[in-house]
Amino acid sequence: MSQIFREFLKKVGSGRHTSKDLSRVEAQSALEMMLQQEATPAQIGAFLIAHRIKRPTGIELAGFLDAYEHLGPALPAVSASSPVIVFSVPYDGRSRTAPVLPVTALILAASGCPVLLHGGDRMPTKYGVPLVDLWQGLGVDWSHRSLAQIHQVLSKYGLGFIYLPEQFPLAQGMVEFRDQVGKRPPLATTELLWQPYLGEHHLIAGFVHPPTENMMREALALRGTDHFTTIKGLEGSCDLPRDRKAILGLNHPSSEQTWQRLILSARDYDLGGPEIPYTSTKTLLEQLHAVLNGQTCELMPAVLWxxxxxxWHVGISSSLNDGLQAAENLLTNGTAKQTLTQVQAFLADL
Structure with a gap:
C-alpha cells in the first residue's frame, strides 16, 4: 500500500512547476491511507508538508471530505423545525482573542435551533484553547460519550459535540504528524468543511484568507452542499469581529441569488470596540459565566453581537436588531443558562 501512496506523493511533491493536483478519487484514497496509516510515517509527513506547499484545490478538499465521510462518525438526523447548525472552527483553537461560541450555541439551542460542534483537545500548530475545554469549564463534559448519547442530547436539548479523540480516533492519530511537521496542513481546511451529521443542516465555517473561501466553495459545490455560510472571523473562527467589518458569504438554495456577500459593522449597532483578548482559560470562563448570569462585563457586547x-441569520429573529434584543433577553431572563443546566443534568444522568 505504501507503494501506491508513493505515486500520490510524487504528484504533489514534485516542486512548484512540476507538481500535479490529485483527482477527487486520488485525494480520498490518499487521505484514507494516511488516516489508517497504511502509508509509512515518512510518507505521511512528506505528503502533509508537500501538499501545504503546493496548496490544495477544491477538488482535493472534496476528496478529503469523502474520506472523512467514509471513515468518520455521523450523527443520525434529529426531529427539528430548522436545520441543524454545524459550526466548524479551527481545531488548533484560539490564542489571541476570547471565543464566545459556546454561549452563542446555548442561545441558539434555547431558541429552538439545534447546534452541532466538533473538535478535539489542544492541537498543533497553535495549541490554542479548544472548545471542549470551555465546555468542561461550563460543566459540560463531551468526552467519553457514545454517538447514541450525543444524539440524545442533540434531540432533546438541541446541543451536540463530536469529540475527535473519542468519536474519530483515526483523525486523532494524525495529530502527532501535524505536531512534527510544525505547519498547519490542508487537512485543517477539511475540518472546517466537515459536517458529521446525516440530516438537513446549515454549515457555518470560518476562514482567514480569501483564497481559502474560494476553495471551500468549490469543494462544497462538488459535494452537493448548498446551504452554508462562510465567516472571515476571529482567528479563522465563526466569531464575528467587532473592531472591523465582518465579511460573510451566504449560500442558500432557496434565495433568488444563491451566493451573496454580506458585510456588517458592529459599530452600526453600538457594539463595536476592541476585541477582548484571551489571557487564560480561567479568566475566560469567569467571563462566560458572568455573561450566562446576565451580568454586565467586557465580554457581553461580543456575545450579543x-x-x-x-x-437573525438562521431565521429565528426577523431583523438583526430583533436578534440582538432577543439574545439579551435570553441571557438576562436566565433562559440560556437554564439550557446549560438541563444539558449538565442530562449528561450527568447518562
Missing part, C-alpha cells in the same frame, strides 16, 4: 446576528 454574535448571538444576535446568528438568531
Amino acid at each position: 454574535n448571538a444576535g446576528f446568528y438568531l
